[in-house]
Amino acid sequence: MGAALQSRPAACPACAVAPSAERLAEAVAPKEARLFLSLPTIHCAGCISAVERALNATPGVRAARVNLTLKRVAVEADPDVTADGLIRVLDGIGYEAHELDAGVIAATATDKAGRDLLMRIAVSGFAMMNVMLLSVAVWSGATDFTRDMFHWISAMIALPTIAFAAQPFFRNAARVLRHGRLNMDVPISLAILLAAGMSLYETAQHGPHAYFDAALSLTFFLLAGRYLDHRTRAVARSAAEELAALEVPRAIRLRADGTEEIVPIAGIAVGDTVRVKPGARVPVDGVIAEGRSEIDRSLLTGETLPAFAGPGMALSAGEVNLTGPLAVTVTAAGEDSSLHRMADLVAVAESARNRYTSLADRAARIYAPGVHLLALAAFLAWLWISGGDIRLALNIAVAVLIITCPCALGLAVPAVTTAASGRLFKRGMLIKDGTALERLAEVDTVIFDKTGTLTLGMPESTNLGEHARGDLEIALALAEGSGHPLARALAEGARKAGLVPARLSEIREVPGYGVEGQLGGETVRFGRAAWVGAEAGDQTAAWLRVGQNPAVAFTFADRLRPGAEEAIARLRAQGLDVRMVSGDAPAPVADLAARLGIADWTAEALPGDKAALVQALGDRGARVLMVGDGLNDTAALAAAHVSISPATALDAARVASDIVLLGTDLAPLGEAVRTARKAVRRINENFAISAVYNLVAVPVALLGFATPLAAALAMSASSITVSLNALRLR
Amino acid sequence: MEVLAFLIPIALFLGGLGLAAFFWALRSRQFDDPEGDSRRILTDDWDDQPKP
Numbered sequence: 001m002g003a004a005l006q007s008r009p010a011a012c013p014a015c016a017v018a019p020s021a022e023r024l025a026e027a028v029a030p031k032e033a034r035l036f037l038s039l040p041t042i043h044c045a046g047c048i049s050a051v052e053r054a055l056n057a058t059p060g061v062r063a064a065r066v067n068l069t070l071k072r073v074a075v076e077a078d079p080d081v082t083a084d085g086l087i088r089v090l091d092g093i094g095y096e097a098h099e100l101d102a103g104v105i106a107a108t109a110t111d112k113a114g115r116d117l118l119m120r121i122a123v124s125g126f127a128m129m130n131v132m133l134l135s136v137a138v139w140s141g142a143t144d145f146t147r148d149m150f151h152w153i154s155a156m157i158a159l160p161t162i163a164f165a166a167q168p169f170f171r172n173a174a175r176v177l178r179h180g181r182l183n184m185d186v187p188i189s190l191a192i193l194l195a196a197g198m199s200l201y202e203t204a205q206h207g208p209h210a211y212f213d214a215a216l217s218l219t220f221f222l223l224a225g226r227y228l229d230h231r232t233r234a235v236a237r238s239a240a241e242e243l244a245a246l247e248v249p250r251a252i253r254l255r256a257d258g259t260e261e262i263v264p265i266a267g268i269a270v271g272d273t274v275r276v277k278p279g280a281r282v283p284v285d286g287v288i289a290e291g292r293s294e295i296d297r298s299l300l301t302g303e304t305l306p307a308f309a310g311p312g313m314a315l316s317a318g319e320v321n322l323t324g325p326l327a328v329t330v331t332a333a334g335e336d337s338s339l340h341r342m343a344d345l346v347a348v349a350e351s352a353r354n355r356y357t358s359l360a361d362r363a364a365r366i367y368a369p370g371v372h373l374l375a376l377a378a379f380l381a382w383l384w385i386s387g388g389d390i391r392l393a394l395n396i397a398v399a400v401l402i403i404t405c406p407c408a409l410g411l412a413v414p415a416v417t418t419a420a421s422g423r424l425f426k427r428g429m430l431i432k433d434g435t436a437l438e439r440l441a442e443v444d445t446v447i448f449d450k451t452g453t454l455t456l457g458m459p460e461s462t463n464l465g466e467h468a469r470g471d472l473e474i475a476l477a478l479a480e481g482s483g484h485p486l487a488r489a490l491a492e493g494a495r496k497a498g499l500v501p502a503r504l505s506e507i508r509e510v511p512g513y514g515v516e517g518q519l520g521g522e523t524v525r526f527g528r529a530a531w532v533g534a535e536a537g538d539q540t541a542a543w544l545r546v547g548q549n550p551a552v553a554f555t556f557a558d559r560l561r562p563g564a565e566e567a568i569a570r571l572r573a574q575g576l577d578v579r580m581v582s583g584d585a586p587a588p589v590a591d592l593a594a595r596l597g598i599a600d601w602t603a604e605a606l607p608g609d610k611a612a613l614v615q616a617l618g619d620r621g622a623r624v625l626m627v628g629d630g631l632n633d634t635a636a637l638a639a640a641h642v643s644i645s646p647a648t649a650l651d652a653a654r655v656a657s658d659i660v661l662l663g664t665d666l667a668p669l670g671e672a673v674r675t676a677r678k679a680v681r682r683i684n685e686n687f688a689i690s691a692v693y694n695l696v697a698v699p700v701a702l703l704g705f706a707t708p709l710a711a712a713l714a715m716s717a718s719s720i721t722v723s724l725n726a727l728r729l730r
Numbered sequence: 731m732e733v734l735a736f737l738i739p740i741a742l743f744l745g746g747l748g749l750a751a752f753f754w755a756l757r758s759r760q761f762d763d764p765e766g767d768s769r770r771i772l773t774d775d776w777d778d779q780p781k782p
Contacts, residue, residue, distance in 0.1 A: 045769035053775075068766030118756055127750045130742060153738060 035075045035083050036100040037090070039429055040647065040662035042071055047095070054093050055086060071425075071662070072100065080182075096663065098647070115235055117227045120165040124223055127161035128216040128335070139709045151210045158197060158212040166192050166219045168226060171212050182368040184360075186409065190372070191401040192218055198398045201391075209395070213260055214402045214711045221407040221719045229414035232421050233434065251283040252276075254327060264376040268330055276326045278511075282319045286328035288312060292512035293324035294484065296452045298366045298630065308512050308528070318631055323484050324511020358435045359683055367409060375400045378702050392704075399706040403697045408690030408718040413683055415726035419446055420679035423729065428663040429644075431671055436658035438683075439642040440676035442623045446571050447614060447636070449628035450582035450589055453646065454596065455558035456664070459486055459540060461493035463555045470502070471552060475544045477501035478515040478526035478724040481508070486542045486556055487515065487526070514542070522547035529553075539587060558588065560595070561646075564666030568596055570670025577622075581613060583632050611635035627669070629653050644669065675729075686722045693718040 042051065048066045051073060055064035060081040066073045068413065072523045075086060081339060085098035091095040140148060169192065172185040192215050199210035252275040253263050260275055265283050268274065273289055276282050281297075294306040297319050306322055306536035309315070315328060352472050386392050421431045431437060464472065476494040479487040504524065506519035514527010525545045529536035532543045534551035540558075545551040568578055580601040582589045589603035608629075614636045617624050626633070626640035629649035634656045637643040643657040646664075654660055661668065697714045700706050755761065775781075 045772040048766060048769060049773045049775055066766060067763040068769060069763045115756060118761065119753065122749055122752045122756075126745050130745055133741070134738075157742075 016052075018656075035077060035081070035086065037073050037083065037086060038098045038100050038662075039066070039071050039073055039076065039090070039095055040098075041096050042066065042068065043426065050093055050428055051090065051095060052082035054089055058086065058089050061086075073097075083239065114227070114230055117168070117223060117230055120168070121220065121223045121227060123161055124165035124216055124220040127165075128213065128220045131157055131213045131216055135210075135708065135712070136241050138210075139707075147208070148203065148206055154210060154212040155203055158216055159200070162192060162196050162215060162219060169219075169222065182372075184364045184368060187368050187371045187404075188218070188222055188410070189399065191215075191398075194394075194398045202395075205391075209708050211398065211402060211708050211711065214708055214715065217712065217715055218402065218407060221715070223408045225407075225410040225414045228418040230412075232414065232418050232431075258272050269281065270330050272330045274330060275330055276315075276321045278321055278323055278325060280321055282315045282317055282321060282328065284317050284328070284330045285332040286330045287314050289327045291324050291326035291327045292510075294322040294328055294512055296320040296322055296485075298457055301340075306486075310512060323482065323509065343697065358413075359438055359680070359687075363409060363412075363687055371404050373400065374698070374702075377704065381702075381721055382704065395615050396701065396706075400698065400701045402640045402711045403701040403706055403714055404694055407715055408686065408693060408722045411719055411722050411726075412690060415723050416679050416682045416686065416729060417730040419682075419726050420675055423675055424659075424668070424672060427668040427671060428642060428661060428665065429668050430660045430662055431658070432660060433658040435641055437676045437679050439623075439658070440625065440673060441671060441680040443576065443625040443642060445577045445579065445617055445622045446625045446627065447617075447640070448568075448578070448580045448598075449610075449626075449630060449633045449636075450580055450584055450592060451558065452629040453627055453633075454561055454564050454580065454592065454646065454666070456561050457555035459489040460559040461490050461554060462494055462557045464490075464497060467552060467554070469499070471544055471546065472497075472499055473502035473618055474504065474519060474546060475526055475554060477504045478507065478524065478544070481515045481517070486540070486554075489556060490542065490554055518715050519546070557591065560592075561664065561666045563665040563669075565596060567666045567669040568598070570667075571673065574670075574673055576625075576673065581610050581636075583607075583610075583630075607632040607635055607682065611639045614639045624655075625673070628657075644672075651707070677728055682726055686725055689721055689725065690718055 033186070039047075039051065042048070048068060052064050055061050055073065055075055060078040060083070062076045062078070064073055064075045075081075077086075087097045087099065097642040131154045134154050138147050138150050166189070169185045169189045171191040172183070176183045177186065194369075195211040195215040195218070196326070199212050201207075251265050251268055252260050252569060253268065253391050254273045254275055261337075266282055274284060274286070288309060288311050290311055292308075292310045295309040295315065296306050297316075309321075309326070314331070315326075319331050356441065375397045378400045379393045380395050382393035383390065417437060420437055422441060424431060445479070451457055467475075472494055476491055476499050479491040479494070483486075502519065504519050507515060507517040509515050510527070510531075513531040514525060515529075516523060516525040518524070524547070525532045526542060527605070529541070529543050529551075532551045533547040534543045534553070539553075540556045541553040542556070543553050545552040573576055577600075578598055580589070580593055580596075580598045582601070582603055583605055584603060589601055593599075593601040602609070605613070610633060614624050614626055618639070618641065623641040626637050626643040627645070628634075628637055629645050630653060633645075634653050637645065637653060637656040642659070644659040644661060645653045645657040646661045647654070648664075649657075649660075659672070693714060697710070700710065760767075
């Protein structure tokens with residue numbers, strides 16, 4: 001619940017939870033002239049100009065520029081412009097926006113590795129085209145001096161290019177060889193180096209065949225695959241950092257003289273007193289020193305009912321303070337807080353999942369040794385057949401290495417994942433993990449958390465119609481005197497029904513209990529059951545008592561997340577088993593399950609129960625997709641085969657999940673499984689395509705009939721087919 | 731065939747010019763937002779006068 005309530009005031013200085021250690025270190029004072037906002041729903045040219053126009057029209061803003069690729073806007077503004085104000089401006093024109101930590105973003109803004117790869121692609125592309133032009137002349141029949149001259153010019157272009165552009169492959173290959181292993185980069189480096197070396201020798205010997213163009217196109221295509229791979233990962237990583245930047249780790253410390261100061265959480269020590277304002281998240285573990293309020297623990301336990309909080313009560317980091325200001329004496333901060341310990345548990349579970357081998361790795365494991373053995377066999381066989389002609393045998397071995405072209409293999413996976421994750425990103429889903437798509441495709445069971453995932457964690461009034469008009473008007477007047485979520489929900493519902501508040505006097509909020517006022521000499525109270533003298537039921541309710549009349553209950557239900565029904569229907573249509581598990585009481589869980597048509601649900605589940613359930617299903621052979629947002633879900637998220645969390649989830653939950661839903665809408669979820677399955681099908685098709693090419697081309701090469709022209713054709717044709725097949729995904 | 735002595739250097743020079751232009755574009759951050767830039771041509775915000 002807290003997360004949804006928090007999404008608007010996310011920039012408030014005190015709401016900070018489970019910040020990672022590095023970020024604790026660099027949590028500096030905010031409010032530079034440069035602000036970054038995340039815009040999860042932006043998608044078109046109209047959006048860009050609407051957002052930029054609105055921001056530029058805001059006083060104090062000097063310049064605003066939207067980056068649609070990263071779905072964020074950078075704003076240069078006067079120091080007194082706050083992110084909160086800008087978020088409100090954008091909210092006004094219908095765009096969801098969240099503040100991002102400028103410090104974290106700035107570090108990732110310059111993507112050096114990506115630019116470096118692009119530079120190498122450009123150089124190898126330039127060289128490839130020029131050498132190809134010269135090669136065409138040779139293929140079409142240039143002989144003697146002309147051919148040698150063209151070969152020498154090609155060598156002059158190709159050798160420096162390879163030395164520069166193919167470095168990433170050489171470096172990787174050297175690294176794995178040092179560890180005594182093989183990966184795709186070893187045959188690639190070997191093919192490039194042998195092709196270049198052999199061609200140089202042939203050129204010097206006035207030989208007919210040189211493979212400079214093949215060496216260059218190999219470099220070019222593989223770099224392209226590498227870049228696609230890098231970009232997918234860079235977008236996901238920078239966005240993951242953005243999400244981390246959503247919660248700015250600060251707290252308000254009370255000095256001995258009672259004044260307040262804002263400090264990074266890292267600066268908080270045990271024994272300090274911190275102020276937690278209404279609506280803010282508790283930043284540390286502690287004991288309430290003074291103040292009364294209500295506490296929302298839904299993110300930690302999944303309970304929707306707020307709990308009463310008074311002096312002497314213990315609070316855990318991550319809970320949300322609802323009504324009154326609190327002073328909290330710190331018992332554990334930062335690394336020692338319960339929240340952080342939970343995050344450590346997640347890290348352990350995570351490392352278990354990293355053992356998943358991706359399709360690309362599995363292919364490389366068969367491919368790399370296979371190619372080497374084949375080339376070596378060709379070399380030895382021809383050495384024996386020709387009676388010791390090393391030059392001929394080596395030429396054929398090089399041709400085999402080039403023809404078995406790992407281009408298609410190198411492009412097979414990244415081309416598809418780029419297309420698939422691009423498609424999902426457009427729909428507001430962010431893939432954080434490289435193998436997440438493949439794992440998502442295998443899923444057969446989906447487990448949803450309730451509070452904050454299927455519901456927004458925002459209450460909605462359910463029984464306004466059952467009350468007398470007079471009562472409603474009194475309740476409305478009282479509800480408007482409070483910032484409590486139930487009160488706000490009631491006020492909103494009643495206003496929508498066209499009611500006007502009754503005239504009350506002396507309205508005052510009693511933190512932790514409710515609101516009271518005077519109506520014609522009678523005391524009216526709206527709040528907790530015990531406070532107004534009523535018997536509390538198991539439903540979320542606030543009670544109204546007018547004078548000595550019996551109290552009446554206003555019941556509330558959690559608001560359903562938009563798209564939840566659609567997502568569940570779609571998942572079910574794909575033959576998936578949909579379940580729900582919640583830490584909440586049975587009544588609201590059963591209620592929601594009935595509403596969504598989920599037959600299999602569990603209520604009052606502790607965090608351990610959730611993880612155990614996921615584990616048990618996994619042991620029975622089911623592939624579980626866990627969707628959850630709370631701290632009580634993190635262990636289950638980490639234990640599941642693949643996991644998804646909404647952007648409003650706690651930091652720890654987002655870290656534990658593979659995919660993050662950026663917007664509020666849950667509907668893209670239904671699409672995600674389908675896209676993932678399609679993507680894996682395309683990847684397998686791509687492997688099949690490159691296998692077929694090899695089946696045709698390898699015998700030709702082994703028999704010694706391969707020419708540089710045949711190599712160039714096979715290489716380009718297979719790379720292009722594979723890329724086109726990947727594009728079919730869109 | 732002597733013409734090759736001119737044509738090949740010219741071809742390489744022109745190609746190199748393109749490469750240099752690409753480097754410049756890369757360094758001046760023109761590839762930071764390909765998605766957005768492809769849409770920006772559709773807006774008519776600065777059609778009448780250049781952005782100041």
